[in-house]
Amino acid sequence: MKKRNVKRDDSPSVQKPAKLQQKKKEKTSTSWKKIILLSLGAAVMLGFSVYILPELIQQVVFMYRNFSLNHTVNMYFTPEEGISLGVWLTVPDDQWKEAQGKDLSWYEKSLGNGSPVFIYLHGNTKNRAAPHRIGVSKVLSALGYHVLVPDYRGFGDSTGEPTEDGLTTDALYVYDWVKARSGNSLVVLWDTHSGQGLVSTNLAVKLLERGVVLDGVILEGAFNAAPTNLPVTIFYWFYWSLPGVKYMFAAGTKNPVFPSVENLKKMKSPVLFLHSEDDPFVPIKVIEEMHEIAANAQSKDRVKLERFDGSKGYLHNGLYRDAKLPGVLKDFVESL
Ligand SMILES: *[C@@H]1O[C@H](CO)[C@@H](O)[C@H](O)[C@H]1NC(C)=O
């Protein structure tokens, strides 16, 4: 017993330093492994976003050309030196057969055929190939409208970093590009979600300075520049932690980014708010307030709010699935 005890006491005391060192070695080697793995991961991600993403988007274009948006062309705009924007242009559904195998110049010419043109400015996550965005394009194209979907700088395969000025420049460039080709057709802006919900209002005010009134503006799931009004939910937190989102409101207090409420007060275009009652990021109450402000500045005839049933589970961006949407859009376009 005694011997054993001594042995027990001895062995640890002798072996401790060696074991500890070994453990330390193991630890350092695992942390090195971790660092190497993480760096590899980061390199792969970087490679993915810089090189593979454009490829992927092209692939998706081809896939959708073959399967659903088969009347779409992919192109790139240069709103300013060093900035390239990836853009999809889809012609109305009834031209799908004619569109097969056509090049960009055919699509550009088609913009002037008298059908309304929608510029769809997407929200501040992902890219133009996101399923709900393709869903919106399909609805609009089926109604007989052209749809132009750009990825702002810093999104999808577009280069650069998103800033308020940059996004506004992008939107203005896209608008001018369309107007140069769309003849007398209506040009409607469809603006979605959060930060960008307000880019269209920036654009509208910029155009007013030129004496131009936008034909119509649709704001889907938009919210104003005061995110403090919004309740903090887990979804909300997740959303704000996504890349790109912080840029939108980074300037914060000093220089409010996207002064949408001020813009809405100045706007002279018909506005249609689309909002799902169960939107977890933007409570319908916030939109009701925005609608009220915009309608007071113009009139209830020119500024409308269309609500979508909260029991249907559309959440933040699913209302394109609603059966009443095509009718709502058609009525709006016919009222312009
Ligand atoms: C789409 O169709 C073209 C031929 O029209 C074919 O070359 C291409 O591989 C198809 N792409 C996909 C993703 O199915």
Ligand SMILES: *[C@@H]1O[C@H](CO)[C@@H](O)[C@H](O)[C@H]1NC(C)=O
């Ligand atoms: C192409 O798109 C049109 C309109 O969405 C659809 O009706 C048609 O079936 C599609 N054609 C093919 C070959 O996928």
